[in-house]
Amino acid sequence: MYKYDEYDQSMVDARVEEFRDQVQRRLAGQMTEDQFKPLRLMNGLYLQLHAYMLRVAVPYGTLDSRQMRMLAHVARKYDRGYGHFTTRQNIQFNWIKLADTPDILAELATVEMHAIQTSGNCIRNISSDQFAGAAADEVTDPRPWAELLRQWSTFHPEFTYLPRKFKIAVIAAPEDRAAMRLHDIGIELTERDGRLGAKIFVGGGMGRTPMISHEIRDFIGADDLLSYLEACLRVYNRYGRRDNIYKARIKILLHEIGADEYRRQVEEEFVAVKALGLDPPAAELERITAMFAPPPLTAEPVELDRSDPDFAVWLDQNVRPHKQPGHAIVTISLKLIGGIPGDASADQIDVMADLAERYSADELRVTHAQNIVLPHVAQADLPAIWQALTETGLAEANLDLISDIIACPGLDYCALANARSIPVAQKIATRFADLGRQRELGELKLKISGCINACGHHHAGHIGILGVDRKGTENFQLLLGGSGAEDVSLGKITGPGFSEDGVVDAIERVTDKYLEVRESGERFLDTYRRVGMEPFKEAIYG
């Protein structure tokens, strides 16, 4: 894992003092709320329906037990004993007092954490593959590259007042576990002639106008990567629309001028920028990479006792192979039936920290699907881990099943929402609570957004739900056929929307139809792609 040196530490420490000063000036009335807003947003502080929400960065979703315990501490001391893990691999605290925020940031800085650029019209937290460093299919660990980008994008003087927020994901495996193609910039690390470099995709995103990114450059070497990204961002900063907040993302710029014209402008800018010496030497990536060296994993493979059916099902559903024989990757589901997707109590956060320290080389990951990963576990320790998770109510064996729902906070918390996401998620999970039934349905990614901004990734759900406001009542539209993975696609709306209960019924009719028409080995998404919308539409609306 990355460890701060004196420079990194001085940056976050200075940031705490800067924000303390800004909060004091705001509370003293020296700044208007309008002037304060972009400053607090660039520290992850939102004003929500009932209180301030603080979003803390978990760079590329990686953290250690000490950092995880700090999150539990913040939840206990400054919030109501809970944290909410987000689709950007961050964590949000929903009940924060403005006056406490400088102290919270100061406490976070003691464990090399911060809330820098977790909001605002700037480059946000860099996201990545939650199985990085553990998956067999990666060409390299993407996190050193993500850390390089974290440093480059932190307080970037030119790109802090972009037309709109800017999200970058880095992956290094053919299986896309980070929804890379739905980011403003997606980076896929790849090898060419024995040299590592990046394939650059630009212009993906969800929101009210979902778009899949375009490949802009098929290979850029590590030594030119930052220059190339400067060029990508500069073209956007200069020519991205600023007249309409809903048309300000880079995807709209690419849509309006075309990917070829955007590429031409970037390449032209790249020629100018390349000469400036913006790229760090190879030694910097090497320095960072050394800190991500694989932990010593020496356990021998073991045959596990599968006689407890609950344990066996958890093994099959939530445990994935590790690239090192004798080891495994465990996903801890934060999707308890009837719970709030992505929420964890301070006690649960502490338990996960303890498990990571004891069994997973002191590492945890946050996934974009709002779960937690223990990436480096010896197979022999799986029974003990499962036992501990069972005792704290975290052993739900539903990874990638219909109840493993992504949901935004919705109208229960968010000032932008039109509808409540959480109760819908709870009703669906409860309707499909039977694990045997869920497993019969197989991989089924269900994603819920409480408004058109799509924080719950509904466009990318095999089944997606969008909450809208229809003449003062909450109405839920249903989408089918989306995917955020390497087989990326955008879901299509089935037809007229439903009430909260109606949408749960409609989903059941969809899954019944799937079971009826699927062919052997087909996931729901495969069947949908083969048979199309019509059979499902007929099943839903009759």
Add this chain to the structure above:
Amino acid sequence: MADPDATDTGGETLLRLRTDEVHDEPAVTLDAFLDGQTNATAVRLEAGDDARALLPRLGQLALVEISFPTFRDGRGYSSARILREAGFAGELRAAGDVLVDQLPHMRRCGFDSFAPQAPIDPDVLRASLSRYDHHYQRAADAAVPIWKLRHG
């Protein structure tokens, strides 16, 4: 880092990080500079103007003023860098909705004078400009990036 000099220029405060004399020729618009007033030595760029249009005759300019119609409009940061990257050594002024918390970024992009439409508290400004000892990335100022400090 030089302490900013506050100059009162008839009602509007001008903060300068330069020691030379204030340029007193009024700035012309980009269109005027390109079309008629080709001898001008000061130009004012609106946020949407293409700074690169100045490059062929950059040498004759002593002052470029870049307008910030609202503090949220960040196009001027790129304009400033483009001019500095092309070797512009004259005065680069940020004018308009320029707030104290933005000055450090503006300075890194190459601005060396500021004409904020609302007054800026000098104590807050001093603290703001000296807050960070180091910077991660190379920009248009003289700061040595952290990666360079790490590796020499």
